[in-house]
Amino acid sequence: MGLAIALPVSLIVSSSSEANSEPASIEVYETTVLPLLEKHCYECHGDGYDKGKVAFDQLETPDQILAPELWVKVLVNTRAGLMPADKKPRLSAGEQATLERWIKRDVFRIDPKNPDPGRVTVRRLNRVEYRNTVRDLLGVDYNTEHEFPPDDTGYGFDNIGDALTTSPMLMEKYVAAAQAIINEAVPVMPRKPAEHRVAGTDFAGQNARSKWGKRQLLFSEPASVAASYKNDLPGSYRVKFDLQVNGTYTPDPGKARLVLKVDGKEVTSQEMVYHDEKDFEFESTHRWKPGEHTFSIELSPTVPSGGEKTTTDLFVDEVTVEGPLEAAQWVATTDYDKFFPRAVPQDREARRVYARELLGAFATRAYRRPLNDDTADRLAGLAEATYTQKGKSFEQGVAHAMAAVLASPRFLFKLEQPASHAVSAAVADVDEYSLASRLSYFLWSTMPDDELLQLAAKGDLRRNIPAQIARMLKDPRSESFARNFTGQWLQARDVEGIASNPRQIILRDAGEEETLRQLRQAWMKQDETTAKILADKIDRIVESKPDFDNDMRKAMRSETEMYFAYVMRENRPVTELIDSNYTFLNEELAKMYDITGVSGKDLRKVTLPEGSARGGVLTQGSALLVTSNPDRTSPVKRGLFVLNNFLGTPPPPPPANVPALEASESEFKDGHDPTLREVLKVHREAPMCRSCHNRMDPIGLAFENFNAIGAWRDTERKQPIAAEGNLITGETFTSVAQLKKILANDHREEFYRTLSTKLMTYATGRGMEYYDVETIDQIVKRLDDEDGKFGALLTGIVESAPFQKMRTQATVTAAN
């Protein structure tokens, strides 16, 4: 939980009946809190001690006593059992309650009946939300991950209003994207020639190969393939060959002559050279009678093989036949009616009215709320200014104005408004349209659908929340929620891109790093014979393990997403995110996990065998991979991952100038390659490292049976792995399975709180502040009361003040 800037919160709630006046708060402090501190804390934080620069007896003025930053830490550390430290007795339940009550009411000045909703800085659509919104608005899949720069993140998420900015470059991209999207989505001709596609895979003949599901011809061998099409009407036809030249890696000298024929007559003949994914289009027009027509593609090598072999490919994407081209034979354009349901009027005024109607409806959906008066007029004016130009059609004018809508801040930003009724002078419900967008961007990462907008229009959304949540979770769009939340909370997004060297990792596990070093020396000495023997040995070791390729990475990411989606949709206890007897696997991933009986590419739910160490996200490939270095595991990163994302008690960052682990390896003078457990033990001997590493290392070391790509191993550097340890909070375990049980049971409340905090951050688009403590506590209590069911968490969040309400303008002004 972030430390908040102590701004106007006291203004907001000080008027409530619950909060004490400042003198009264100090009095409660002195009579009930101070005695607790003296009893439990002064040994390190009073009487002349100021461990961690905290000394309670140095707090003198009311400002010092009532500063939230200090008490946030007190709250977190006492709740987690980290304070009092070193096996000193914890506060009794009654004492803890007294302390918490005072912190919440007197320091944080929280009124539990009317908590401060906080303020969310207006959020720009991030590139995921933009892509989904455009898909739902126009049916176009615009690849924003490719086209837009990555969004800046805050609090670990990419939907945080304060962190999202709009640079000139991004704005340029928005305008260009708007034009490209509308261009693709909106048909501007009511009728056009019929179009028929002949798939590349329909081409058959000599050396017709397949790759990536496409028809592939090689530059290195002669090929001749053909396909045919039968037309019914006489007339002119345009035939378009779509081909792609795609070479591997680096340019190669391969050349081949390409000959294209239509009905045996040559239409193109040209020499093709290396390109990397370059598309080619060849067009020709023909007069046809009704009947069968053949298209053939011939490729013959012109630079013969020998020397360096060419690996360039020619892919046959498709052949498009357009026609008859004569206007009388044109057919209705697909989807034209969707955008232009009526015939375009001829009269100027009627045209304007029609444009206004079309654009008003479109902008209402795109802006996700009713328009203010003049928007539709301005859009109609923009369209008119275009379609009255020479050579421009009515449809082109409307399309142009639609592009303007997509570049508008009202599309690009989630602009929110208070409902007309205020809860108090400082707080108001967000209006129903804002609520609809909050819900849809939270659970779907996209715009609200018609049902949400209709409920909002009637003012019925707020009272139908549970039913809407249930409906929204069933909808496939909720997969975005699983994907984006796990993608960032558990960094599953990084699985596909993170650097990893499976060879090195496998050799380390096998204790064969020395072989690799010898191989490198052999290369350097140009000793080819030795190199070959060593390389073969290494290949044998590496190839005995499942391939760690892109498909595997994708499967790992999907496993985590599907697992989360299952817990979400089936309303399972959230502790199953830590521990369960099932997971989601396909054949490849099952092989990696040593689980038999799973075949095929699709992932599905698999009940794990008795005693399996898997189950729960922590022992999934995704989490194990993203917490590893490129060449080895990192128990420290793994421990930190659990503390940060599951227990909510991140250790303070390391002091400056600490040595990294590899450093400690040099301490092992006997020449053996030490295990990480050995290395970390040396590292913890340094007093400056000990206090935090005692918290991280035991957790991380419990996962040492999983290597840096998530596979099980019994040895590291030929030494057996022992996964036992003690947590700083006292629990002992001998296996990762036991550790997971401890986390899911003994640390359940911390996990509830941490997950709630992460999910609230994601749901609201802002970091959690000290005044949110009560909101989170209420959600945790709800989870506790409802057996940790995911639904309790979700409903708790959606019904919370930060999700439902906003500070009113007056307060916002005061806060800035």
Added chain:
Amino acid sequence: MSDTKVSKTPEQLASERHASFSRRRFLNGAGAAVALPAMASLMPRGAFAASTKATAPTRMAFVYIPNGAIPAAWWPAGEGGADFALSPTLAPLAKVQKSLQVISGLEDLSADPGPDGAGDHARAGATFLTGVRIKKTAGSDIHAGVSIDQVVANQIGHLTRFPSLELSCDVVRKSGECDSGYACAYEYNMAWRSHNEPLSPEHNPRFAFERLFGDGPVKQRVANLRRRQAEQNSILDYVLADAKSVNAKLDGRDRQKLDQYLTSVREIEQRIELTAKMKVQNPEIDAPAGVPVNYAEHVALMFDMLLLAFQTDSTRVATLLMAREGSNRPFADIGIASGHHDLTHHKNSPEIIAKVQEIDRWYVTRLAAFLEKMDATQDVDGQSLLHHSMIMYGSGNADGNRHTHDNLPIVVAGAGSGTFKTGRYVKVKPTPLTNMFLTMADGMGASAIEKHGDSTGRLSI
């Protein structure tokens, strides 16, 4: 491509063997760097953006390398001056040694921990061009400063179609949290337009190219650019009106967000106006295909884009992030399987130090290739493009192992049209890096700048 050549490392072979898996996703690149056109065919005399005489403008670029450099291998021996031998790390620069300065003694003390504790990487990255302490925040109140490139661009940016260009070679970003409580924005952006507006860099060479010169076939490119911009004008008018109606209702931070939007829209409008007035220099080459999977090729292409932008006078101010500060990239093509950042904490193990040095030299090698091209490119006045440029290369970390921010590894290539005397190793007493920025800004003709960040004056060397 043959597997029997002995010169290849096992990692190279492995990566080739596994190439087919990733190529669909990653490989869009043109293989190697683009073949840049010769100056003559590209740039007729007097065809410069806004200059009427055939005097060449001065350009400025900042190139960032992460995690500092091993000092012992970076610094040349001796007492400095014109007669110096390049150090092992800088040796690849031999061909352009006469056109550069190695400068020691510069520091970025805003990156020191001070009261903020850990997070030296985030700080080194975000203070490097801003020279101010950055606020430790995970997101709500990001606060750095305006970076020097933007300060200069604010003064002279109107002379070219692009006030500045921001480039990066980081394709993938890390999810979740970044360095020790600092928002990721601090690490992934070099250029800051205001204290809380980082300018996200472009990492795709094709997009960088098309942004500069338009898209489509070579001959139609400029026409495409102009046509598209003409269409955009009325869109921009509409959204400006929309933004104003929204903005009137907003306050505080919400208003700032909309103001950013408005400023960006206006900047595009200005660019459209400039493009209409100026001749767009169209390099007679195909645009790069996309982001090459090979990092060396990617870096080379981004340098090419930088060179093209300068050569065509599309901009005079640029930043290029070779990799974000704290980058943990492994360098498989030179046999280094561990991550760069992990390795920099070497605790004096000679074996590990040697690897870090290799990485340091790997980066310098890319720089050298760029500088050699800059040197071989003739500017309108017959001098080299490099002569008219100031390319500052370096890191906000000095010793990556100890996270020091004094005596930063800095090379400045190019004379800045006479701003600097090149071909020497200059040792200055500890001086804020920002002092040199002021000198560079003067060289750019942005002379009214009194102070930048923690500057204490101008660096006269």
